[in-house]
Amino acid sequence: MKIIDKINAHKSTDPFFSFEFFPPKTDDGLSNLYVRLKRMSVLDPLFVSFTWGAGGSTAERTTEMCTTAQGLFGLETCMHLTCTNVVDEILEEALNEAKNSGIQNILALRGDPPRGQDSWTPSDGNFVRAIDLVKCIRKKYNDWFCIGVAGYPEGHPDSDDKAQDLRYLKEKVDAGADFIITQLFYDVDSFVEWEKECRKIGITVPIIPGIMPIQGYNSFRRVTNLCKINIPTDILNALEQIKHDDQAVKDYGVSLAISMITILHEKHNVKGFHFCTLNLEKSVRLILEKMGFVPTEEERNLRRSIKRRPIPAAKPIIWKEQSEDYLGRSDDWDNFPNGRWGNSKSPAFGELDVYGMSLRISKDQALEYWGEPKTLDDIIQIFKSYILCEIPVFPWSEDPISKETDVIRSNLIKLNEFGYLTVSSQPAVNGVKSDDKDFGWGPKGGYIYQKFFVEFFVNQEKFDKLIQIIDENCWITYYAAKRSHAFKTNIKEETSTAVTWGVFPGKEIVQPTIIEEVSFKAWKEVAFELCSEWERLYPKDSTTQKLLKEIGDNWWLVNLVYNDYVNPEGVWEIFFGIE
Known part of the structure; x- marks a missing residue:
């Protein structure tokens, strides 16, 4: 089903949410992510999205994950697709495979620079910006795909002209984009003002704010520096006091996300939220529970004891081969992945690589x-x-x-x-x-x-x-x-x-x-x-x-x-x- 149709069919007063995941670096990490997806599917997200990987490096695994999430867990999926290293033949192959697998939702992005480049350059003259992907998809597949695009509340990292960024966004929507997911932000006021500007210039499609709960101090600083995100002084000061206590940082990240969502939902009538999970579960689940968006774990356990969700008969090989060790793990066994020094069996192992390991x-x-x-x-x-x-x-x-x-x-x-x-x-x-x-x-x-x-x-x-x-x-x-x-x-x-x-x-x-x-x-x-x-x-x-x-x-x-x-x-x- 198309995401835009699900949004339009959603009750006007009820919030909805979605999750973003990235392809794990190891096979064990992928196996464990499937376990995590099974648990998180119970939270009933509107959809889940899977990143394409810097330089298109995870294309095959991204498609596999979309197919598995949709076929095995009944999750509506959205496949990221970038211009980086994409030529017409690769694009057509990826889209045909998505269509044949029943994947109807694409997030069309320009993408990060390919390895070895300090600035972005196109691999194919036909695909220079995200709008080129949108136009191509619409031309070849008409309205079969629902297309999302990215929005930048604080301006694109590679641009100094926010007004031009808005014009580009309007062009993407006019070319056929159905919804917008924003880059992560921590300054709520900047998002609110940016959304008003979007509406002023005639952008009417749904805008879903991107929320990344702070999972660890080092990863937070690296991602925000990389994406050139403004961090309000009060947040920096609070983190400075607790940065050596991983649990305290994670707890603060939950509280901060709840505060941001509360303001956006209750004061500014924002209904949808897209969580960048970094393949972790606990913080997102706690946020949704404390916001009252989902039942608590205790309530879910009670419901499961009354009626268990049937397990589909068709399973991918990688799922069949999982050991009881994987199936029995709790949701927070890898709560602190710690980058390359963490457990390689964790879905979040190497979590920062989703933004590209290259000269920064x-x-x-x-x-x-x-x-x-x-x-x-x-x-x-x-x-x-x-x-x-x-x-x-x-x-x-x-x-x-x-x-x-x-x-x-x-x-x-x-x-x-x-x-x-x-x-x-x-x-x-x-x-x-x-x-x-x-x-x-x-x-x-x-x-x-x-x-x-x-x-x-x-x-x-x-x-x-x-x-x-x-x-x-x-x-x-x-x-x-x-x-x-x-x-x-x-x-x-x-x-x-x-x-x-x-x-x-x-x-x-x-x-x-x-x-x-x-x-x-x-x-x-x-x-x-x-x-x-x-x-x-x-x-x-x-x-x-x-x-x-x-x-x-x-x-x-x-x-x-x-x-x-x-x-x-x-x-x-x-x-x-x-x-």
Whole structure:
């Protein structure tokens, strides 16, 4: 059924809501997302949407998820579609597959820049802006598809002209768009004023505000910086006080979303809300329950005991093969996914990749910070400058290096001087209080522990020497990979290594940071691609380009954990003893 028909048929006074998900990075994550979709389907959203992925990188999985959600769980689905890397043949194939699967709803977007570009350029002269997708769909499929488009209450991130943005939006609607979903925002007044401007210029289609509950401080700051979202000062001040307490941040995110929705619904008569879930469930469910939009869990359990929802006979293979471990998991087992360091079985693993893992600064900024290195010593100097906070970003991190690095900074500098190009690290910690200003996190009254780990690029000669020493040391575990399929590890079973954990009153031990083979391999793809993006900043066959290509093509990426967190200094003897 078309989303616009469902909206028009909806009771005028009742609110409605929808959910947005992204394709998980791992097969286990996809299996667990299907479990999550089954639970969230009970909340009866008007529709669910699935992102296309930066650069069109998840097209096949996006289509699969739409088909499964619609066929297995009876959810109305909306498939995102972007201009990025799209030519006419790819578009027609995707739309035909959607139509054949009974998917009637498309969210037509311009999309993020393809990898290796700091600004958006079209892959096909026929698809330059989202309006080109809208026109093409309408021309080829008439009114079979319901088409949604994006709106930007605070202006498009790539535009300085809000009035022009509104004119573009009106053109998309005039070309055949049926509804609008907005980019996320946290300034309610900006949305209200923008919606009024939309109506003034004749935009009459439904406008659904995008709501992203704050799930974690770091992910919140990264997404809002990336999308150039204005954050009211009172929100920033509130988060600053609690940013090291993940649960407090999540609780605040729920309260803030409730406040925003209440104002929009009760004061400004907004009826629909589109939740960007980041593949997490608990915060969204709590918001809907506390708003009275859905029954509480207790009420739902009572109803289920009276009448159970039938399970469809047709199931995809991936669903059949799920273990009881998946089926029995609670809704919040992965409540704090923690990016690439979280559990790779989580649907939210790598949640920030939905916005694209790429160089997040312009070419001019990159050249200003990193210059044009022509020797390995020049490369080493860039890594040292980042560790010394002389430059704020480098290719593998868009944030300044953390304060906790102070205790190992001098050794990291030395490590880079020895030819180990470090991209990530953390010092060992043996029981500091959870409110410690540098290492603390979580609620007060707990203790924090960390194992030392370091991740680095290293050439073949040094790698071979290092492995010989590691093989004789029981305290070290590692994963190593090259851009090719070469892979080595001394961990005999596929298991997770907790490198950060906390002990709190009345709780099980919390392990927010883990390292495991599947997550390392997923990160390895990103890490080498970031190296390629750095390389592509420079002219082909230039000295700098060849140097970076040599590192990317022939060096190893190594993640090394020193498991003796009580006596961590021994790890440096291993590195420096090689020389």
